[in-house]
Amino acid sequence: MNLVVYLAAGVFGLSAAVLFRRPCTAVRNPLTVSTCVSIALGSLVFVCSAPLTLATVNDLTGIPNFGAPLTYGMLSAYSCSLLVLLIHWRGGPPEQVRRMVLRSVAAYGPLIVAVVVLFALADARTERLTDLDTYYANTPYLREMILLYLIGHSAATLMMCALCVKWSREVTGLLRTGLRLILAGLLLDVVGFQLTKYTAVVARWSGHDLDLLSTTVAPPMASLGALLCSAGFVLPRLLPAAVAHGHSLRDYRRLRPLWARVRFASTAPKPPSSWWQLPQARLHWREVSIHDALLALAPYFDDRVRERALDAALRAGRTAHEARIAAEAVMLADAARRAAAGEEPLRTPSGHRLHATEVSGTSGLVQLAQALARSPAVTTLSEGTVRTSHG
Known part of the structure; x- marks a missing residue:
């Protein structure tokens, strides 16, 4: 599981590095910055959620399961960054864009604080590296924390899915392909990660054990969804440049007889x-x-x-x-x-x-x-x- 999660984090991080390959130019483009921040946060989520990372964080802090609020808080920040990315992608008057960004931050900022507070109030003495969601599904405060981060993530991804569907009907070419890849990745996250998590938690509430969905199915589905999303983010931005360089290399070689x-x-x-x-x-x-x-x-x-x-x-x-x-x-x-x-x-x-x-x-x-x-x-x-x- 560590390998799968770290691999997804690496792909996500590489996507951000590629898009941010020219920092002086990139920082002046809010869309590029928001895209890179979103991808980087997604990469950090995968790093934090790996059992090896969770165990390390717990050992360093001396608090059992401290990696859980760290991961869930990071996931909520990632969800907020998705909304900010959508706002910049859609564009509009600068004041309106700024206002909508502030509203998104105002919504997810308290959510992150609530995740930390609920964890502090809960009794989570037993360290759980892979099945915390289901193991503590009936524990006061932790139950609310788990639902809160899942609902926050679901709201952001569903909104992004709806907007991707709308925009894919209005654009053509590589942008449409990129949107469809992002949509496929998000849907895989919704069905393969979120729905399985909800199902496993609700099963615990009713006295059943479907932990396998949360511990075995959800992580690889989230990783695959991240891979598709990163391809969707990168493809419309890099493929035209790659094609242009390919044409340049072809012409460079075809000019060889004249140059000789x-x-x-x-x-x-x-x-x-x-x-x-x-x-x-x-x-x-x-x-x-x-x-x-x-x-x-x-x-x-x-x-x-x-x-x-x-x-x-x-x-x-x-x-x-x-x-x-x-x-x-x-x-x-x-x-x-x-x-x-x-x-x-x-x-x-x-x-x-x-x-x-x-x-x-x-x-x-x-x-x-x-x-x-x-x-x-x-x-x-x-x-x-x-x-x-x-x-």
């Missing part, structure tokens, strides 16, 4: 190191360096080479755009060859503007790189046009 051909001509300063940089940063540097190299090779661009290559490409059945890119690739390959050989620039270089410099982003450069990568066609065109124009 012109890198000698680039004078752009190299970054301090490249192995740790994110793909977007590496792609930006390569894009800037290639444009710098193209500017340096422009005096070597020969219109005669390009025009002959263009005619050959059109006769080969290529479209006008494909023929243009192929011809520009041949002209660039010819210019790079002569510049690398130390030849003098042309007296009247081409005034033609490459397609790659006319479009924003890396799409034009990628097309040029792919044309250069088609080595048989480009090599044939290049050799033929070079012999014709210089022979």
